[in-house]
Every structure is written in C-alpha cells, then in structure tokens.
Amino acid sequence: MKRLFASGMALAFAVLVVATFARTPAAQTDPRVLEACEPGKQAIDARALPRTIDQNRCPVAGRVIEDGMAGAAVPPPGEGVHVELLTERGAQEFGVRRLEDGAIELDHVGSESAGTGAGPPAFTTKGVGECGDAGFDENGWRVEGTHVYRINWRTTPRDVPRRAAISAIRQASGNVADTLNGCRLGDRVPAGVAYKGYTARHAGVGGGACETDDGLSVVSFGALSNPGNLAAACVHTRAKAGYDVVTSSDVKLSKVGHHWTTNPNSRSCRGRYDIEGVMTHERGHTFGLGHVVEDYHPNLTMGPVINGPCQSSERSLGRGDVLGLDGKYP
Template sequence: MFALILSATTISVGPQVMAAERCVLPEGELSISELPSGSSAIECDAIGRMVAYGNTGVTVPQPGMTVEVDSLTVSGEIDGFALSVSKDGIVSYGLGEENTESTVGGSDVPDDLSGTVTTPGDKTEESDSDGADESDIPQEGDVPVLTEDDFHTTALSACWDGAYKHKGWAEYGTYNWYIGDGGMPGALSRTQAMWAFTESIHNIVNPNVCGYNDGVDAWSKYKGTTTYEADINTSGKCTDRDGKSTWDAGNLPSGTLAVTCSFSASLPPGMKDDLTEADVRFNTQDYNFTNNPTSSCRNKFDIRSVGTHEAGHAFGLGHVTGRDHENLTMQPYVGSCETQSRSLGKGDILGLKKIYTDIH
C-alpha cells in the first residue's frame, strides 16, 4: 500500500521515488495550448492569469464563470473567444461563433461580487476631454448621409435575412450599466453619450422593426456615471471583472473599433448562463466617431451603429458572417459614416427572440 501526498512533489512506491507530475505554468501571458481545455484553473493557479488567442485575450475567471471577448474590427475580421471555468475549476474554450441551443429556462442569480477584483487602474478621475476624439461639430448645410428613402430600402433588404447566431448566456434580470469617466466618442459630454448609448441598448431590448413588435423579454437600466473603467485593457483584452457594466472610450489596438467583454455565471447543464456584467469600450485613440453622420462625414464612425452592435453582444448575439448578411446589425463590420446598423434586421430580431421570448 502507498499514499499520495498532495502537498509533496514526490510519490513513494516501495524503495523507489518517482517525481510527481505538477501543473506549472510559464510566466507572463498564456496561450490556450499552455492552459488547454481540461486543465484545472485551481490546481494550475491560473485564476487571474491572462490567456491570449488570436489578437484578443481574457483573464481566467473565478470557478463557475465564463468570460467572452468580442472585437469589432475595421476589416470585418472575426476576433474573439470565450473561456469558461466550471464550478470545480475545469477550463474549457469557445473558439467559434456557433449557435448555443441551450434552454433559456434559467433565472437571474444573485450577483456574487466576492470574485471581483478592483485594481488601481479600474478607478480614475479623468475630465471629459481626456481621451476624446475630435469634436462632432455639425457643418452648415449638412444633410443626413441616408435619406428616409435610402434607409427604408436598406431596412427592407435586412428584413429578408433571417440569419442569426447567439451565445451561451442571457440577461435574465436587468442589465444595469454605467458610463465611465474620461473622453467620450465624438467628444460628446457624458449626458450626450448617455442618450446615444441608451438608444443603442434600447435598439436591442425594444426592437420594433421588420414587422416585429417588441416581444423580447430583456431590460436595461442606466445607473449613472462611475470612475470605474471598462474591464478592457489597451490591448483589447478582458481584465478582471470589477462588478460594474461600464461603457467608455479609450485606447485599443489599431484596427479595432470597439470591444465588448461579457461575464456570465454558470447555471445547471442545459441552461444558458446568467449575464453578470458586460463592458464596452470605443477606440477613440485611432478613430473618430460621430453621433450624426451627414454629407460632410469623412472617416468617422456612427456611435449608435457601433453601440447597437456592441449591445447585441452584451445581450448574447454573435456575429453573422458572409456578404449575404451585410445588412444585419450583427455582421462583423460597420463602415465609416454608415447608420444602417442602428436598425435591426430580421435575423437580429429572431436571434433575440430565440434567447429572450418567454424566458421569465
């Protein structure tokens, strides 16, 4: 008979001594091959470590949590992935954009803030001008870049396309969100940004286009401003969750317009996870934004088009790919000065209905 001593580094077998296999991770940022699926985040002491995949990355969450990063790129390239840690600590990844057909018969669980982390970088005291892009100043004689007839034609085309993809979570309660400090896209004041972001989120929770009345059981509530920042670093990667769903702007990698980091808590098998936090950041370091694209618009991106797309991720919608779906909000591309993504298409709404109809 022999005993396995977990705290020791050797196993004794009769007179021989055999080295025990231990999980020792390299220093610095990890790859998914260095922390593969099936690893124990607990035994490997991986919780709080950054794992990179493609051009993105996430911080390994507490057991029972999933974190997913979605980047909106100027090229339309898909960039993002999910990392889950089961309640017993086992790591798994979601590297594709597949529909998750889990039931939505779950419930809003109390938000556990014991695993949140507040670092010095999470809280700042910035002025409205810090990090803002160039001011969104209307010019005399400007007209909207899309006339009502143009917009109607675009919306009509989108209403023929029923494609959608959705993720592994739902907001079973109310999405409570904040605006961070510092500069806003388009150099908007925080009050102006609040209205632009509110409309973006309401495009998701109150869809009423393509002949579909609002039948989506999802809610949101603006909670005010905060000195907390979105849990997204300058590399466009998700940092530790701090417990506040924050929308802000700042520095992201060139080529990335915006990033959403979504955190969700595990529910019993077969049910979608419960969203606990979703942070959004606009890239005002490399790109200029506008809240009112007009005929003089050049190389600016519509705040509400980008915001509606990012809100779609927060509420569980994934990217739909291919040129055949270019009129849908959840295509992985928003062109400069375009406003069509403000209005959902048939597939966007069907995806929301799949997630949210009668979930409560």
C-alpha cells in the first residue's frame, strides 16, 4: 500500500512539474518545442507544445494544431475554436484560443472522456434518474441572439429519408434552445435557433480538425478521420467579457461505418444511432455546455458516451443539462 501511495505521489508530482513547465518562458525555447512548431511542419502536435504559446518564439498562427484525432486551425487574434469528437465509447475535446496580444492558449490537451471521465465530479449521482441529477459542466462561450444554421441534406445517407433527417436535426436544435425536458423545468434559454434551409456547403470539419471560421453554421453527413468517430462538432467564438460569443458552429455526422435512424425505438432498429439524440448532444456544445463525468452522470444528455444505438435517451435534457443552461443564460 505504501509503495503504491508513493508511486502515485511521484506520478502526480511529475504531471504537476510538466504542466507547470509547459507554462514557463523556458518551455517556449525548449528544443523539442521549437522542433514541434518549426515552419516546415504542416500539422503540429499539441502535446509537444506549452499550454500558452508565444507566437514570436513558436510561430503557429494560421496553421493546424492536432491533439490525437482532434485538431483545429489557429484562429485570428480575439477568436477561439473548440472541437469535440464523439465516438461510440466516449469523446475527445480540444480547444485553441488566440488572445488579442497574439498569445495562443491550448485547452483540453490530451483530454479523452470515456466512462470514467477525468477529475472528480461536481455531484456524485450515479443511480439517480435524469430529473434527480443536478450535475453539469460548462464551456466559456454562449449563443447571443439567434443561432442560424443550414443543412446540406444532399449528404444524408440513402437509407434515411431526407425530410425525416431534416426534421430530426431541427428538433434537436430546438431541444436545447427550448430546454426540452421531462423534469417540468421551463424554457431557460433566451437565445434562439433558426433553420435557414439548404446549403451546398459541407460542415467545416476536415477529418477531425476544425477548418477556419467562415461565419456559416452547417450540419452535414460525411467521413471523419477515424472510423470510430460518430460525430464531430466545431464551435467558433469571438472574445467578449464574461462569455465568448459563438460566431458559427458546424456539426458533421459520420456515415462511414455507422448507420442512422430517425425512429430508434422501432422494433426493426438494429445498430442504428438516433440522429436527433446525437444532434441534441452536439447542440449542447453549441450553446456552451461541456461534458459531465459519464460514470457519475449516465442519464444526462451531456455525458460523453452515447447510450448506444436504437434508443432515444439523449433527446430529452436532464436536470443538470437544464441547470447548466440556466446558469449561462440568466
């Protein structure tokens, strides 16, 4: 026991030293860091960089920084981008924020949320239903006014009726904006959402990396970098006191290696994921919600693990999901 305790303390100390060093000026001139961000590299490994990057010493502006399967193009000063990759067994997040002075901040580096999650939960409510679980986590942005988006419905898989897919995506957006729940909690979000029809453009997600912000919010189906990826969401933001403001939010649903449905509770459903349920989770990110720890909050929409195919539990927000929105949109 003492040996295990000592090993754990040593590991914790090592992690603390690495995290502290990553934020120091010395980290900016470490040969490994300079090699990671040298101009000749097209893709830069986030795990080889300090968490705050001095653009003068490590020129990465406008280039793609990758963290495992996730990645994002470094935005202009005063802007940020956050990517979430949702798999069948968990999720990965990664964020890049560029300050007005040009400094670049990385967030969620090495963050892969599965059943056990990472870090202690705010509330331990395992075994409690969705209306008894008040846990939530939030990100540093929110929608102001109305979130306007379009759907490239021509990318819909052939085995899913287009009209049904459009309806499911629209309903999912409303589930979050209108805080749809079975807990008798009213609409807590003054911000709105509006579907503006078809677009020939695809969601700005190249594989698992967020492309530069074009100001358009698009939902489409397509291929993601890893066959295990179920969906990817990119949220672009503009810096503002309090909460950053969402400028666009793209979502891509993978149709490579996955099958989708708009009727997950049908007896004939086999191995198909619910479009509305997955999109409700992704819209939670658009409106600023983060992941809760799955092991302790398995009944909330914002757990990082979709509860499997042929079920619709993610469509309806839990108490914690609603409270998270309530605190962000007073």
